[in-house]
Amino acid sequence: MPLVSMRQLLDEAAKGGYGVGAFNVNDMEQIQAIMEAAKQTNSPVIIQASRGARQFAQDKFLFHLILAANELYPEIPIAMHQDHGNSFETCKSAIELGYTSVMMDGSLKEDGKTPSTFEENVEVTRRVVEFAHPRGVTVEGEIGVLGGVEDGHGAGGSGLDHITDPDQAVEFAERTGVDALAIAIGTSHGAYKFTKKPDGSVLKMDVLIAIHKRLPHTHLVMHGSSSVPKDLQDIINQYGGKLKETWGVPVEEIQLGIRNGVRKVNVDTDNRLAITGAIRKVLWTQPEKFDPRDYMKPAREAMQKVVAQRMTEFGQAGHAGDYKPIPITEIAKGYADGSLATRPLVAAK
Numbered sequence: 001m002p003l004v005s006m007r008q009l010l011d012e013a014a015k016g017g018y019g020v021g022a023f024n025v026n027d028m029e030q031i032q033a034i035m036e037a038a039k040q041t042n043s044p045v046i047i048q049a050s051r052g053a054r055q056f057a058q059d060k061f062l063f064h065l066i067l068a069a070n071e072l073y074p075e076i077p078i079a080m081h082q083d084h085g086n087s088f089e090t091c092k093s094a095i096e097l098g099y100t101s102v103m104m105d106g107s108l109k110e111d112g113k114t115p116s117t118f119e120e121n122v123e124v125t126r127r128v129v130e131f132a133h134p135r136g137v138t139v140e141g142e143i144g145v146l147g148g149v150e151d152g153h154g155a156g157g158s159g160l161d162h163i164t165d166p167d168q169a170v171e172f173a174e175r176t177g178v179d180a181l182a183i184a185i186g187t188s189h190g191a192y193k194f195t196k197k198p199d200g201s202v203l204k205m206d207v208l209i210a211i212h213k214r215l216p217h218t219h220l221v222m223h224g225s226s227s228v229p230k231d232l233q234d235i236i237n238q239y240g241g242k243l244k245e246t247w248g249v250p251v252e253e254i255q256l257g258i259r260n261g262v263r264k265v266n267v268d269t270d271n272r273l274a275i276t277g278a279i280r281k282v283l284w285t286q287p288e289k290f291d292p293r294d295y296m297k298p299a300r301e302a303m304q305k306v307v308a309q310r311m312t313e314f315g316q317a318g319h320a321g322d323y324k325p326i327p328i329t330e331i332a333k334g335y336a337d338g339s340l341a342t343r344p345l346v347a348a349k
């Protein structure tokens with residue numbers, strides 16, 4: 001099975017009324033963990049790489065690992081996505097490598113830190129759409145700005161600083177033609193999202209619902225969607241870690257989002273926590289160990305467990321075999337003839 005267009009994967013998710021986790025990868029073990037979780041739960045997958053991941057692993061290593069996953073798990077549809085592209089050039093290079101989807105995060109300037117203007121965001125995102133669609137590649141845009149900084153990327157500050165304005169979301173979707181739209185509703189990247197279990201004063205599900213009502217055909221994306229489970233924090237701290245008390249996005253809020261147009265749910269931090277906890281446990285309890293396989297195997301298993309759980313909670317489990325992947329050359333024709341301009345309605349619940 002070739003790599004699948006993320007647009008097809010999200011259109012199918014909309015028809016089925018479920019969400020799809022988009023999990024970040026930097027190395028082979030993380031890709032293996034996702035693929036085993038997908039096999040275990042029979043789920044379609046979105047694998048995503050940030051700019052930092054592409055630099056860390058080198059483009060060719062990472063991309064060929066994805067191709068290996070594709071060859072080894074032919075029954076699983078895989079979309080390969082550039083996470084938080086900071087410029088037209090970053091997105092172009094991912095497309096030229098063979099990614100089937102890119103995020104142009106024009107909510108920030110090219111430095112990945114400074115919020116951009118609305119017009120700058122529209123301009124660069126539309127340019128990416130114009131390059132990507134004739135090649136059958138999906139585009140995710142972002143309107144509003146998330147909080148926090150991950151690996152030098154992000155505006156910093158609280159998630160409440162730049163909440164998406166629903167009117168701007170509508171204008172942005174119309175003027176750019178993006179396939180999927182990331183919105184800011186109070187979440188941040190990383191482990192420190194909320195100082196207590198979030199309520200409506202800090203996690204703006206009402207804004208998400210308002211945007212979905214205005215844009216019922218646009219696939220919404222929730223970034224910063226790790227739940228930062230207490231048990232994963234505890235394992236790290238039990239074995240010498242020093243995490244401060246923190247809260248993430250409760251899974252039931254993500255599920256509410258999925259009932260209101262969210263089709264892509266970005267999760268990285270939870271997997272980082274699971275991996276780190278498992279490695280710490282081995283090194284702390286068995287200090288004589290020095291073969292990396294002794295800690296990488298439990299780390300991979302810990303990530304698989306988190307991913308499989310999220311796949312089940314987001315509803316994508318069981319849907320890997322629902323549809324035949326459309327080659328991206330055919331998808332390109334759909335953009336050209338206008339048939340991909342209208343998105344399927346969210347399934348009634």
Ligand code: G3H
Binds near residue numbers: 053150153
């Ligand atoms: O958007 C942030 C993701 O968690 C990726 O983080 O840039 O540190 O690889 P990274």
Ligand code: 13P
Binds near residue numbers: 191225266267269
């Ligand atoms: P978390 O830091 O909550 O896992 O968010 C990941 C993300 O949004 C990647 O784009």
Ligand code: ZN
Binds near residue numbers: 223224266
């Ligand atoms: Zn993100």
